[in-house]
Amino acid sequence: MEIFYTAMENTLARMILFLNTKQKMDVSIRWACPDCIQSSLWMDEDLLVLENFMIFTASPAYSLASGRHPDCDGMISCDAYIYHILKEENGVNTCGLKITRMDVGFENRGGKAVIQSIHWYTVQDMEPWIYACDPGFSGMEMDVPFETISEPVPSEIFCAVKKQINRIWDRLEINSDEKIKNIFQVAGNRIGAAGDTPWAAGGSELSLAGPAIGLTASPAVWMTGEEQAQAWYPAELFCLAGAPEGHQVVCRCFYYVYCTFVRDRGGWRRTTQWATLFLRLPDTPYHRGKHYDKISADMLPWTLENESMPENYPEDSYAIENIINGWVYGCRRGRLCEFYETYMKNCGFTPEMWIKSQGEKTPKLGGEKEILHKLSEMDANYHPGMYTFHTAATPLIEISADGQSATGTWFDHSATNLSGGDSGAERIPYMVFVARYRHHFQKIDGTWYLTDFFWEPLISLDDWIFDRKHSAGQAVRENAGLYPEAFSLDIYSCK
Template sequence: MKYFDIEHEVAAYFHKYQQIELHQMKMCGEGRISMSMSPAYWLSSDERTGGMSCDTYTYHIYKEREEILCKVEVKRLEAVCRENEHALEIEKIQWDTIQVMKPVPYGRNNPFEKIGEYPDLPLKGNASDKDYFAIRNLQNMFFEHRLHEMEKLFSVKEDTVLTAECLKMNAVCGKKKILESFAGWLEKEQKNNHCYLFLGITGMPLIEMTETGESAKGIFMTQIYQIKAGLLGSDVDNWRLVRTMAVTETEYCREAGEWKIHKMKIQNLASLPETPYRNDGRYDKSGMSDEPWDVNQVMRCQPDTETAMEIENIINRWVYGCRRGALREFIEKYMKNSEQKNHMLIRSFGKTTPELNDYEAIERKIDDMTQQYRERFFTFHAPTTPVLTYGPKKKYILGTWFDTAATNLRSMAESLEDIPYMVFVNKYVHKFEKIDGHWYLTDFYCEPIISLQDWRFDMVHSKGYINASKTGKYPKRFELQGEK
């Protein structure tokens, strides 16, 4: 058993649940749709038992009186898998609600009028570790590039096709025409006050190889962000953020020893409430004409599965350090190294943000962040499925993630019944180097990409762990098997 096997088993459960909930939305006018994030894994010494812990933002869409509402349920999903004589199976699973944000109305829009169809699921999961990882990297590189520099991702086959409902691309056929369509959308962004017309992030995939081993199929849960900013100079008060829960269904083929996208379809499933958007308050990259999109990942050698699991677990440790007031422990274990390679840039203020170039400066930054921590006032950093590649000559591993971060602003709250949460879609670009036999995070980069309207939280009446638990601490990970 490898950690990809665990991911596949939990993802199969997750995607089946999504199918059930979408059917309920159509039949009953109520349902939940989720985005998975922040995965961490463990394996027993004999690799016959393992587990996974991840978060979800679960969007509960429902009708109350005559109003259609959507509220975010922050949840934690954990599972234990065991390998028996015949197959790998989930032995234990739990999906717990941590806290629930206040609902947001849809207004005149009715999401139940258009609920999408979920594709058939590839359930076998018989791809090799190397192929699975390469396909996962390829698909997430598509979203990491965000319509830029896509030439090497797509197949040269004549029947290569892309359908993307959110981009109004209906079965565009041929690599040349697909790339021309991407260029057209990027030109439209320049007239859209430079605001993004497409940003997608993905969760746990399901990937299956065909019998020949030369093609494969993947299903990725996807969340799409699009900004309606209008023509240059239009009133920022009228700008809107459109959010869509979607699913990406892709067929891949092997060409000259590399995996390529052959046929891809991004299908809308359910809309989330449109909200106001502006880029003249808190810094975010979208809408900044002098801030071009950075393509950080290219086709390079990928790490082995053991290393990849270790890197993903390091990021999860950062997530839990933020939630449990344990960031000092994190940097001491994963950033402090004998070669004194330390760099951090959390670009919250754009170009004016100071860079931290030594461990002592990072330590001061972390101590300041920790001083803001209070038990039960949880802050959520939630990275999604990454791209992990080696840098030139395998001197380091580069990891990129998209992160939906919700920061508790208790100091701005007028009461515990109405606590604002500052919400961003961020991009992480991290460099990991092996020093003295251990992997260290030597370069930490985070940048706000899109600023969302504040979420609101009623701590007094929220359902879930936050009010049922006797402790004020966020629960430890891997509770089903004990902390790892």
Template sequence: MSFYTAMENAMAHMIFYMNRNQKTDVSALAGYLNCLPESLKIDGDIQEQKNFIIFTVSPAYSQDRQNHSGFDGMISCDAYIYHLLKGGEEKSACGLKITRMDIGFRKNGDEGRIESVFWYTVQDMEPWSYRGKITEPETAGIGDGFGAETTSGSLSSEDYLVIKKQVNRPWDQLAISSDEELRRMFCVPGGIEQPDLGSLIGLTSSPAMEITGRNQIQVWYPVELFGIHGNMEGHPSVCRCFYYVNSLFSKDEGKWQMTGQKGWPVLRLPDTPYPQGQRYDKISVDMFPWTLGNEELPGIFEEDSYKIENIINAWVYGCRRGRLCEFYENYMKNDGFVPEMLIRSRGAQTPKLHGEDEILHKLSGMDARYHPGMYTFHTATTPLIEISVDGRTAVGTWFDHSATNLSGSAFEDSKIPYMVFVARYRHHFRKIDGKWFLTDFFWEPLISLKDWSFDRKHSGGLAARKNAVLYPEAFSSDIYSCK
């Protein structure tokens, strides 16, 4: 197994156990740990969380030769913690804690053992209020027996990546909740009434996988559903729900096939108004398929898939730190092609950019809007990467759950609005002299949500500090050494 894959699977297990056990500690991770408790540096406000769901976005990866950390490898990613605030039936609310997680790993045969967890709060968003009675996160029955007898050691990277693509592929398109297969998937015993979500988009995190028998693999992964329906005083609204999905796979004639799947409801967030036809909304205007297609390309190149993941995460960190021109220099500049970029923020009339001058003009304008300490959050999820048989070209899609800072000042103490939307990336890549480059950049908004609000005075984490700081580099070992 590739060490990249071993790290991703170990992280997915860690998040799975924390969500299932409703504990932000490592008491259930004995099979994946290679450290003492004092090696786990977790902010106190994170450890105190109750009634929550943790949703991680696509990680960035490094190995020892890259990060100089002393670990064999590291993962760095953002983790969103949605948590219930109970103050009486009519005062219940849902909070959001945006956190950053750096995990150090040690090789143990084919496995990746967690040796260090550095997990801290970036900022808190203002809570959303519920209307009426709500229920606490329901985790009973999720993952019973998962991890009890087997480990991920016998999984190959090819098996993991093939199944990961099969898991994400159904979500790589606009779904309809009346779809018979989807309806069966979310028909959970126990009399829990599920909302009619209408048209929906599903965002996924890294899946946790284990061998459960000869040619059999079990998968657990979280999915965040954004559904549009019309139950808020007769007007359209966005319903947001978290599920854990359990998928079973068997290998038949050399190919992995899904043999069973079921979704378990965990947490429903408060409905929010749907600003139909406004700003970054696209579903109500024009929704054409963006899937990569149903035919899977036969090329499986384990390390290349993770290197491409790192490119999309370099873009994300460039947005965080106002270094998008630097991203261009590292990943889009090469004499072997003319780069293209389309950031469709103005709808169908947005012009496509060709060549270095046009692209750098766009990116320098985006960099100029960055303020240290006032972060913009672009988060890549649900990766689907197809690499050509010869390993020279690739195309990938991701969903982007974004919260864009609308403040004009780095030092405002009033409530600051964040424009929130779900978008998608669809990028083309080319391998030149052993290095992957992004040749055609495409970003498009899909659903616009009601603004989030950030109040520096009542937030914890980096954003609450008086001295403005840049967002930490990937794999930062000390948040107080940020430059």
């Protein structure tokens, strides 16, 4: 069954790939937004001047036409983290981070999603990190078929390719995993000389040294024949470097990964996969055991632990993605109790929740009373304009053969505001780590519910700093208020 969600996701992924490869923050480019009304393409001015950047999207929420946005056939509302290199007056290179929000409207033209409107604005800036050496921004030069006018990628094929891509990243990888190593150990991989990157083994090969976590965003997929497809997708890698008993750092790099697929015995098989380094971020100190760090104590791989389901239920998969994205947006608005009422409350089951912020000694919650007490405490920590950012990346959703139950995992690149509500503070620390979600779902009377919620931090990074005095964006505006609702058309009054 064809659904418009896949067409929208693919079009947005192609646009992000186009902007990253062309290094032009201009959504009015005809390919990126064909036949758009220029007045409907709106970006914050601070985004238009960016150079040497990498855009990484996460936490997409999907919606079809409704009374809230009748002029579009569908919309995507998502986070877009933009990492960009800055050269200071003293010659020191730094890397800034803009946390931005993007709302994109689409028109359905015979199953093809055409971008109709874009509102893209800065939420806040994080204080830049200093490079210890020349970052050597790579960018990417690849033969991407942007000008090719192709038919929409069938929903079944897009979802199968997306699942194949994310399956190898759905665990905490270790250096013995050949699936990961083989992606990067290819001739012609542009990683520079030995020592220039955290996993450089010399020449043009990489050697993953130690645990690595990879986060992915939506793939851009093209059909190259009735039985062949190709895709480009971004991957953000986190890897520990240095001796365990000495000074260690977390190395962070962005890659674009290219892969090809062929139809094989009713399914889709990956035939080629290789990676190109796009941007290396400054290394960040690794403090063993800081902020719920787990990787130092438990480096075992993890996975869904259930059999791969060959059946595809695309519409159900997007409904489940919307549930987890409802959680991450609820964290920003202080409305997690409302999330419970919408997505977890049903007399057909007793919900469970395990937020393992304190490891194994964290109690597992069961039933409405215990869960609402926890969520009420979390909601109480919200203060207008003091946003906490949880993000959902690398979705892998397995739905049972009968379509009535599901298991899903995501990675969460989290940044928790530690201001304590001090609205007068100018430099606000953020607790940063990569975590994982693993949830169970049931479909009851045609509606999906989250029955078992699991969240666990994996690796802690050094704190980020939100410098209110030097930040652009919504968070420093007088009417910051609650974090905007997804798909709300009146949120742009703050620009």
